[in-house]
Amino acid sequence: MTERNTPTRFETVRPTLLGLAYRILGSRADAEDAVQDTYLKWNAADQAEIDNPAAWLTTVCTRQCLDHLRSAHRSRTDYVGAWLPEPMQTDSNQDPEGAVAIASSLTTAFLLMLERLTPKERAAYLLHEIFDVDYRDIAQALDLQETACRKLVSRAKSHVERARVRHVTSADNQRRLLSAFESALATGQTGALAALLTDDIVLSADGGGKVPTVAQPIYGKADVLAFIAEKLGDYWADYAKVESDINGGLGLVLTDGDAIVGTVGFAYDEKGRATDIFIMRNPDKLTRITRPTLQ
Structure with missing residues (x-):
């Protein structure tokens, strides 16, 4: 044979x-x-x-x-x-x-x-x-x-x-953004994060009608920052947030105990600023995500 x-x-x-x-x-x-x-x-x-x-x-x-x-x-x-x-x-x-x-x-x-x-x-x-x-x-x-x-x-x-969607910014820029994003979730302070976002940033979330999430994308820096600081931090207060490579860039895997409950990813412009925040909460699309090993 x-x-x-x-x-x-x-x-x-x-x-x-x-x-x-x-x-x-x-x-x-x-x-x-x-x-x-x-x-x-x-x-x-x-x-x-x-x-x-x-x-x-x-x-x-x-x-x-x-x-x-x-x-x-x-x-x-x-x-x-x-x-x-x-x-x-x-x-x-x-x-x-x-x-x-x-x-x-x-x-x-x-x-x-x-x-x-x-x-x-x-x-x-x-x-x-x-x-x-x-x-x-x-x-x-x-x-x-x-x-x-x-x-x-x-x-x-x-x-x-x-x-202009094929920008992958440097690892250092990704780490700065992720650190500022996590800090905004934890403290409600968005100054550091604001400097790393474009004015027309869009936050989109996919729940597939199976879990609560924003029904429509949120547009613009002011509204996105307000949502992160005033609502998202509270919604995710009990979730562990573990860094992971998501679709070719640094993002987060959200866990609730042993369960994977979400991912967060970002898109960037040519200057390394975030143009989009993508949140996946649909459980049907999380079945192949694993909890990254903590370093």
């Missing part, structure tokens, strides 16, 4: 497929389903006839994701409150995706921006710009001509550049 006919070949590609599927779908659970469906198709295929297994698997996984997006779009129209991508814990020290260029494609702000693209724009952009797939293979995955794929990528790049 050759390597091609064993799980070994698939397992070498699985991390890449999972990374692609997560970025397309914004959900680790759905991404794992797409990758598993890809494996089933791979296992059932005549692998001896597949000249380029990696390209074949990428094509199948991309198509699985696009199929899922069609049904996901319908379900999100009935979603209660703000929808945020499922948070993913990352390891910038050990994971190769800790490189800035790759980490920036995992940020919540970037994943939300992708939601504004058409499904094929999203897939084409990710395949070419993040995973370095050539246009010939993208055309096969999307069942389009190469010229059409080039246009998809060009349009998507314009949206990404205008949105």
Whole structure:
């Protein structure tokens, strides 16, 4: 039996497929389903006839994701409150995706921006710009001509550049922001935090209609700071707050005893100021989050 006919070949590609599927779908659970469906198709295929297994698997996984997006779009129209991508814990020290260029494609702000693209724009952009797939293979995955794929990528790049969501600030800036955020929660004093936020910052929270949270995003520095100082600190007074890498940046995991009850992540502008605060409280999107080990 050759390597091609064993799980070994698939397992070498699985991390890449999972990374692609997560970025397309914004959900680790759905991404794992797409990758598993890809494996089933791979296992059932005549692998001896597949000249380029990696390209074949990428094509199948991309198509699985696009199929899922069609049904996901319908379900999100009935979603209660703000929808945020499922948070993913990352390891910038050990994971190769800790490189800035790759980490920036995992940020919540970037994943939300992708939601504004058409499904094929999203897939084409990710395949070419993040995973370095050539246009010939993208055309096969999307069942389009190469010229059409080039246009998809060009349009998507314009949206990404205008949105300016691929900023990952320095580790020192992230630590300063997180320290000021935690201090504001604990003391109600927001002076240090205010200096690290943009004037038009947005705080968004996803409870999925399952736990209490703000129903709509909060806009502007004054209102965001007031909410943190006057309400959020009290709401979270009994929660432990543990630092963790969340979607390529430093954030928090909230715990209540042994239970994971939330995560907090941030987005930044080119000057290193926070433009967004993302709070995940939907328990269905926290099942893959683990409590970080205290150092």
